[in-house]
Amino acid sequence: MKTSNLLLATQRENPSDAETISHKLMLKAGLIRQVASGIYNWLPLGVKVLRKVENIVRREMEKSGAQEILMPMVQPGELWKESGRWQQYGKELLIFEDRHDREFCLGPTHEEIITDLCRNEIRSHKQLPVIFYQIQTKFRDEIRPRFGVMRSREFIMKDAYSFDLSEQQMDDSYQSMRDAYVRIFNSLGLDYRIVKADSGAIGGADSEEFHVLADSGEDLLAFSDKSDYAINAELLIESKSDQDPRSLEGQDSPDGKGKLKLKRGIEVGHIFKLGRKYSESMKLTVQSENGNIYPEMGCYGIGISRIVAAAIEQNHDDKGIIWSKEISPYTTALVEINPKGEKNLKNLCNQIYTSLKEQGHEVLWDDRDQSAGVKFSDMELIGIPQMIIIGEKSFRENKVEFKMRGEDKIVSLIPDEVLNKIQ
């Protein structure tokens, strides 16, 4: 892609409406624009990153044998009344009526829909175990949306639901999803931790959260310095008289091994064992040799759009975003400087651009008629991990330059070498 054909909506000024770093940078780098409180447009660069994250998630879901489906965002109130959550879920559930005065809500999650789907489609125990997933827009009418897409009302989530014949089988499904999540977060190139969590309004027994570590994270996490023990600090606070979570620092770990250390995290994934909560309330049964049984369910969420913000919270500098190459909108920025000075400079750019594309690299060629400083600043702001610089001086020596985002070092290479250098 050439920048001359791209809606590169970078802004020079800091946006006045944003406080957190990821929110500021997402606006400034032209990834998103706000439409209403907690509701955003995703611009071309932002969508590129979203798709990268989605593709990693999708790849690992498929690898684990989960099947992709797509459920509606608009859901009939009837199903929510059946599960009991029409009353229970609260004002985060955005409710409205259609022209026939039938009640609907915008889906904040999909347990009701998936359970309804499965009770219609799944008859025999031979069809289990099964896991379905979707990547889809959710809506939760947050009391106070904040921090850009980090806590927005409309957001993109991958949610998966497992159905098993026994608790033991459910544990296997849970473990398989957990393994997939580990592969996903490893692939994303983020520093993350898994902690014990509260299962909250979704209901159910065991649950674990995946957190991207960042000082700006909303959640406080507690770790033992001697064992694997890791927990969302909220859970420890509930049982203490001292309500200040920071007081946990240095206390004995509840597992009896070592002392607690605290870190901040952004919750980007949450996996639950639901048990029979929904299968029983919504009468989902399968036939087996022992009669009809209620499947054991599990549900598994990943905040796709939140991951984009979390990645920026964790990886940025004073110049802007620093993407890992796995989720960067482009792997390589190609910056031409003063192409009018040397008439073959443009040709060299074109050759390198074409070759890299043939090698499967996603290259953003900054061919705008702008000064070098503007181009460097923009490419750094939008966080492209590798940059090739082609300017008059080096061109005359038949050299181009290569620079990694986040590093100061610039290396001079002949054009063929740079083709091998790019990853």
Next chain:
RNA sequence: CGGGGCAUAGCGCAGUCUGGUAGCGCACCUGCUUUGGGAGCAGGUGGUCGCAGGUUCAAAUCCUGCUGCCCCGACCA
């Protein structure tokens, strides 16, 4: 929902106290010159000053009501 703040051009802001032809920087358009870290000169485009009432000869400015957005809190995957 409680507390605090903001609303003037695409972005960032001044002007409001003390009413008198709506401004600045950047961006954008034209032309020329420039070109290795956010270029220069010249000429341009763009705003019912969040909305609705009211006061006044006259309202961005004063008064009343409303709306939207941001931050802190409660809440939340």
